[in-house]
Amino acid sequence: MPTASLQSVVDYAIAHESPWPRSMYYPDGSYVGNVEWNERGPWTEIVGPVAERGGPAGVIMRGGETVAEWGNTARTDMTFSIAKSYLSVLTGLAVADGLIPDIDRPVAETVDGPVFAGAHNGAITWRHLLHQNSEWQGELFGKSDQVDHFRQIGPGADNSRKGQRRTLGAPGSVYEYNDVRVNVLGYALLRRFRRPLPEVLRERIMDPIGASRDWRWEGYENADVDIDGRMIRSVPGGGHWGGGLFIGARDHALFGQLVAAKGSWQGRELIPASWLAQSLAPSPTLPNYGFLWWLNRGPTANPKLPAGSFSALGAGSNVIWIAPELDVVAVVRWIDKAAVDGFCERLAAALA
Template sequence: MKLYTITLVGLLGFLNLQAQDYYFPERNTEWEVKSPKDFKIKAAALQKAVDFASANEYSGSRDLRIAIVKGFEKEPFHKILGPTKKRGGPAGMILKNGYVIAQWGDTKRVDMTFSVTKSFLSTMAGLAEDEGLISDTKSLVGDYIWDGTFDGAHNSKITWEHLLQQNSAWSGELWGGKDWADRPPSEGGIDDWKLITPNEPGKVMEYNDVRVNVLAYSLTHVWRKPMPLVLKERIMDKIGASSTWRWFGYDDAWTEIDGLQMKSVTGGGHSGAGIFISAEDMARFGMLFLNNGKWKHDQLISENWINKATTPSTPNANYGYMWWLNKKGARHWDGLSENIYYAAGFGGNFIIIDKENDIVVVTRWLEPSKVGEFMTKVNTAF
């Protein structure tokens, strides 16, 4: 028994030491910088990756109203429904054990982050499950939201997991957006698209912002609070994020809960809105996930949730609960760890978690088709 006690104490000490190896910046302080050489990282190779990111700016307009309208011009009835903001140039950070080992551009500038917002929204669902507000992601959403949103033979089958994995095939209209008009098939026209029979929930992944916004609406009713308030109180304040980030919904996306009018936010910037945030605040969020849901020693998100969120869905091996996964599949980055996972948004916005190398990578406005090549260059430095 004595030997066992010593071994346990030693183990706990080792685990505590490991946790302290990560650096967590305090609020309103400059992020501590270390040389790549401090970690035996090839500085010249890392600089090549930074130069590559700086030289491969997203090709769309810096006026994001123009970029959005152009990017989704095929969609019938598409228009700007929420706030937008002109963007800056390429920017980013590479953290090793929490320390900045490379950065470029204006990392404090607040910009739209588009579908990176989905990974924040997923975390709101994780907190709801951790709190017991949702019994399990496999439970039916209609057991919680009974206002008609999940009525009918089709929508009544939808679980929280289906919404999180974007394979719900929810059918309907929300805030003026019709599910069938969001990213319609390449063939056909309006008369064809309107008549498409929805897929069975859980069978096919379909990237669809209307359905993501249904998740945001449902979580707002479960929490009985606006999502930005939940995010601020449960996550952003505790990780020392700045006061500059914002999470918007469409202009008319108001719902009443407990007699109070609340804005239901979006999970992206497809028609405007979503999270507007700096690269540094994105990096703080990434550090929380690198450290298995803990900021320093404070467990903000359960490890169980992170494991669920980064488990491949059946229809798409590269997608979990609104996190992209570097598993073998259509979006696999060859030569890089299959344990890498990341948040990704229109225009080349990424938060990339590489647990094996203890790194977080944030990029803003990197041409999206170049991110795999960029990460290969980063990996070469290790």
């Protein structure tokens, strides 16, 4: 049973449920993501699986032990952009395996073909993809990078110009939250591992930490890639057009605890600690962003939260919040995005 102070945090999460429809579609048939991001034009088609969501759910772990839990934490709901942080960890495994010799070298050196062809895309490094400042240009699996030009996220986001083409900068010069470019990273990792990324994640991370066998990572129906004569589906970094990581809160919490423990589990290093340290260093183009992790750093830092805290965030809202200073990992699912800070602030105060 949680303490009274933790119970008030749980009650807050339950009372501030996401306004998203549980079906993921509004009565007029519009997909919730298209409405959320003001998506119009030729790239709105949903090409991956979509599933009805559950209700508020979450887990709070402290010192590696569960101290509070609510809702159906085993339910494998869509998780949207939390998948980006899983891609970050998979990139670290590829580096550790020698599949990516240097993240500051062009991706084109180890991934051939048209995706990284030409002077502009050919100059993009793995670091650029991880920092979301690659400025990659083109179309992948039927979606153009232009779909997320001028995209804004967070409180006060103005997406009135989203999808209007803008002039691109040099790779590494401009931060833009762009799901097509994150999917390019997933594609590049598939080309290096030459195995399905969900298979790598299950074998190297999720099974060793005792995660369930229920989670799955779904790709788009047109995202099959020929790898050594075998068609393998590339997986996206979210549910922007359906698909993505379908997973329960309890499994998210175990993943978060692994990251909080600097990649070690029961004395075994699953993720290099040095990779996680790099992952949580501020990007030069956005000080509150690392390698596909959100940091409590820079001008937007929340002074009520520990400076070293960081998050994996997905629309809806879905959150893995990690605060090493408090030895806490919290997963909160289907909370109103306007209440995310309130949840974390209340939790930090309860544990201080």
